[in-house]
Amino acid sequence: MRYKWLRITFYSLGILLLLSYFYFFLPVWGIPFNAQRHGNPPLTPAWALECWLWEDDVNTAEYVDELLAGYKAYDIPVRTILLDSPWSLRYNDFTVDTIRYPDPKVWFRHLEEEGYRVVLWMTSMVNSYSKDTQIKEDMDWFDRATERGFLAKPPTPLEWWKGKGGFIDYYNPKAMDWWHGLQQNVFDLGIDGWKLDGTATLFRQQWGPIPFFYKRTTKGITSTRSYMDRYYRDEYNHGLSQNSDFVTLSRSMDRGFHPEGFAPIDASPVNWVGDQKHEWVTDEMIQNSGESNKDIALEGIQGFESAIKSILKSAELGYNVVGSDVAGFSGRTIPPRLYIRWAQFSSFCGLFLNGGHGERRLWKRSAQELEIIRKYAWLHTELVPYMYHYVVTAHEGGRRLQTPLKEGKYHYMFGDDFLIAPIYRDDKNRQISLPEGEWRYFFGDKGILQGPRLVDMEFSLDEFPVFIKEGAIVPLKVKRGYTGLGDNTSDGFITILIYPDIQNSFVYYHPVTAKETRISYIREASVLKVGLEGAKIPHILRIHSPIPPEGIVLDGLKLSSDSWNYDKDQEKIIIKTDSDYKTGNYSVIFQSQDLK
Secondary structure (H helix, E strand, O other), rough: OHHHHHHHHHHHHHHHHHHHHHHHHHHHHOOOOOOHHOOOOOOOOOHHEEEEEEOOOOOHHHHHHHHHHHHHHOOOOOEEEEEOOOEOOOOOOEEEEEOOOOOOHHHHHHHOOOOOEEEEEEOOEEEEOOOOOOOOOOOOHHHHHOOOEEEEEOOOOOEEEEEEEEEEEOOOHHHHHHHHHHHHHHHHHOOEEEEEHHHHOOEEEEEOOOOEEEEEEEEEEEEEHHHHHHEEEEEEEEHHHOOOOEEEEEEEEEEEEOEEEEEHHHHHOEEEEEEOOOOOOHHHHHHHHOOOOOOOOOOOOOOOHHHHHHHHHHHHHOOOEEEEEEEOOOOOOOHHHHHHHHHHHHHHHEEEOOOOOOOOOHHHHHHHHHHHHHHHHOOOOHHHHHHHHHEEEHHHHOOOEEEOOOOOOOOEEEEEOOOOOOOOOOOOOOOOEEEEEEEEEOOOOOOOOEEEEEEEEEEEOOOOOOOOOOOOEEEEEEOOOOOOOOOHHOOOOOEEEOOOOOOOEEEEEOOOOEEEEEEEEEEEEEEEEEEEEEOOEEEEEEEEEEOOOEEEEEEEEEHHHHHHHEOOOOOOOEEEOOOOOOOOOOEEEEEOOOOO
């Protein structure tokens, strides 16, 4: 009798697990976690690796102009301006609200002429009610889309964080003709991307209090997961058909939601994690917070530590260009030290996304915030050639930009050469777990630290736990002097940091021409040989050396003293060369064999 009950229990559990699989795990997360749906990351254009800026309190052309004018006046780099909701008359009618953004043709063209890229927020919803737009109630708009069969069924309006609406049917060619026709209004303005917000994760039917994670589309019964993939892929691919440099900004990870990843990696040129609050930690915040969370898409409160966790989980899954809203998305005020530390961390992420609610006019904040955040925003911009190398290698199935490490809390490798240990609490002290090998503290790189070892350090607000591997080659695009890696005269040159070990090489990929320059060095007795092979580039070599060289030879000819110099304070050999060199072969000659 006992065995009979065991069998019944076993079979009941099996049926329960099977039902759970088809009810929840299969439609929401896939098989298993839908890892097989991911391909390699696409080629993210280099412009999308530069600094992004946005705000979500005013949402007008006048305020955007004020922001950009201020950032320009205070020499803070911005390449991309993101217009979040509400910029349209209704959500996703793709008609610019001319009260908020007057004369959009002229305004968008001016942004383009000034060198800015423009990305617009959108979702997969056709709304009957839009809470923040000029046209709020419009049941006729929704009914017309329903009558023409453009929405997934049943089309009963679903409540979401920006109103009520139905899901556009991405499997219906006629619906897509209509949808893409609406989008042409803003493609004709020259936009460069979409911020694809996460409504697709709500794709489901509701049976009273019980959600059912399937809906009917033109292709038949469709799961939440299938619809999400279709949403991200269709919007990215259609954008590319309009603009070969087009990007989509999509969610990758967010706490425990969708552990398989929100957007397919092969349709994810840029990703963000969110939405976080202007707070440091999570546990105490959840217990103590009594504030409402404005416009947070997924329930729950997050802070800086949650952003770091989600970014590193995204990297583990294989996403390549990932970031978060610097200082957090939601809240009343941004604590100054949090703004600084978050910006420093974002400098060593693929995406530097400065925006959300709160004061983003840095010149109206403290002078310390302005100076430090400007420095790290420029450092991130300088790192674009280095980051773009990992855009190419990741696209080809190789190394991603960020690799989480097992040792050290939230430690990760940024490319092959940088170890980052973000300061995730309001504390200047940080314990660093250095991996095996030789390392230098990047903001004071004279001494070598031998790993593996634990290092306890104090970091003032203008410094951050960044360590560079001995042997590294790092190409930079330096235009200013804020970081100490060059100055205004470096503009137009690729600055190449070299920390010589025995030998190494690094491929600089030209983002516009797709050409390559292989940078290499080898140390032979008292000579360091440096080579640049392939497409010629004007360059500045910054070679770390505790001793000055006796002389430098380029392509068989000895360089005069006005072609290079030795910075004793920084222990750097600095060689500046235009692109008119012959083969790019340097010999840096020392008197001593000990180049360290």
